[in-house]
Amino acid sequence: MRELQHSPHVPFAAHLLERKDLSEDTALFRVSPEDGALATLSTFVPGQFLQLSVPGAGEIPISPADLLTPDGTMELCVRRVGHVTDLLHKSKPGAVLGIRGPFGSGFPLREMAGKPVLLLAGGLGIVPLRSLLMYLLRQRSSYGEITLMYGAKQPKLMLFREELSALAAAGGMRLYLTVDFAPETLDGGYSCAVGLLPDLLKGFHFDAVNTYAAVCGPPPLYRCLVTDLESAGVDATRILLSLERRMRCGVGRCCHCALGQKLCCLDGPVFRASELKGIPEAL
Ligand SMILES: Cc1cc2nc3c(=O)[nH]c(=O)nc-3n(C[C@H](O)[C@H](O)[C@H](O)COP(=O)(O)OP(=O)(O)OC[C@H]3O[C@@H](n4cnc5c(N)ncnc54)[C@H](O)[C@@H]3O)c2cc1C
Ligand code: FES
Structure with missing residues (x-):
């Protein structure tokens, strides 16, 4: 039957x-x-x-x-x-x-195999990137160097802080944390700079030609990070942006999540920066 x-x-x-x-x-x-x-x-x-x-x-x-x-x-x-x-x-x-x-579409895990991965998370953007990070760490030998840069408004709003520090201490990844604002009591044990997420990227030396960058965060962050990553030499096809749009059906029926000719729920929410070049309202 x-x-x-x-x-x-x-x-x-x-x-x-x-x-x-x-x-x-x-x-x-x-x-x-x-x-x-x-x-x-x-x-x-x-x-x-x-x-x-x-x-x-x-x-x-x-x-x-x-x-x-x-x-x-x-x-x-x-x-x-x-x-x-x-x-x-x-x-x-x-x-x-x-x-x-x-x-929707997720990160192109097979294509990323063997390559360094740079994860850039702002605020709640750590959530989809945490699932990617956990996947990469479980398949550690299949990927190149893994680096997470994560920025939050203040230390108490930094999600998964202990877990991320423990993962970095175990040696599978490099971790850079930053906060926009830090009250006096910043307890040690992890590297936490005060500054914006793009500041972390500025002095960072990495294999830009081979790196895949995965970005998720508040809307103003995308434009800034895409520009910085491209200037550093990361090709727009390897800059992966996880976007948020209001959704209803989730399956391409209602057009609630339209981005130009694309639908965030079907074609995304993960897009390559190269795909979004002709869609000004996307970023
Ligand atoms: C693909 C995708 C994945 C997401 N993953 C997560 C996640 O893992 N964890 C999480 O906490 N949230 C996530 N969100 C955002 C979450 O869907 C919204 O916060 C939620 O829909 C708000 O519903 P609400 O009824 O509580 O708020 P509402 O009462 O509808 O709205 C409250 C406020 O939030 C704003 N808002 C509502 N929905 C969105 C949205 N989609 N984008 C931006 N602003 C919005 C409204 O403009 C309003 O200011 C995701 C969104 C998308 C599109
Ligand atoms: S949420 Fe309905 S088309 Fe995307």
Whole structure:
């Protein structure tokens, strides 16, 4: 008998297992999707997104913070900014959420193999880049040098700080942290400069010809970093930008996420800088 395919428009149920506060407005939610979702979710490629629904509130795009674990759970890092995210933050373990996806294009992992990777994250942009970083570190021998530069407004808003420092201390990657503003009590143990993310890139010597740069952060950051990376010698086809747009269907039907002739949910959210050159509103 032919097996009926699950519609991409219908969410799977996902139980909220636990939440861990990462900052005053951002938390990591561990969810356990129903068995029927696991095969689809195991195809998730870092950079893709899910449509997460919170009953009674609505549905929002979220980039998983890591791959599906072997025991079938997933981590979602969500900042409380409005209606849906507020209700999610109020949800208790045991709450039933909905998940559709994964959707969109992720980072070109095969093409990046053997090459150095430079990850540039600003603020909440660390979330999709964390899933990429975890993937690269698990496949460490298949990639060149891995460097993460991460900027936040202030130290207390820096997400995954201890985890990233531990990963760097283990030797698999280079880590550069910076904050726009630091109050006096900057506790040691990690390198944390005061300055903007593009400042970190300025004195950085790297193999620009071979490097793939993955960028995610607030909108003003993209234009600045693309210019700096290109000036350093990174080709625009190897500058990978994870963009955010308002989304509704997630599958190319509603045109809510249009970027010129492209749709962020189908053609992105990861785009090469070269693809966006003729679309002024993209960056
Ligand atoms: C591909 C993709 C991946 C994302 N991944 C994550 C993630 O991993 N973690 C996370 O916390 N957030 C992520 N976001 C952003 C998240 O989807 C929005 O914060 C969420 O939709 C806000 O819903 P809300 O109902 O709580 O806020 P609303 O009540 O709808 O809006 C509150 C405020 O947030 C602004 N806002 C709403 N949606 C967006 C958006 N898409 N882009 C920019 N501003 C917006 C509104 O203009 C308003 O100022 C992602 C967005 C996209 C497109
Ligand atoms: S969200 Fe509907 S077309 Fe992209």
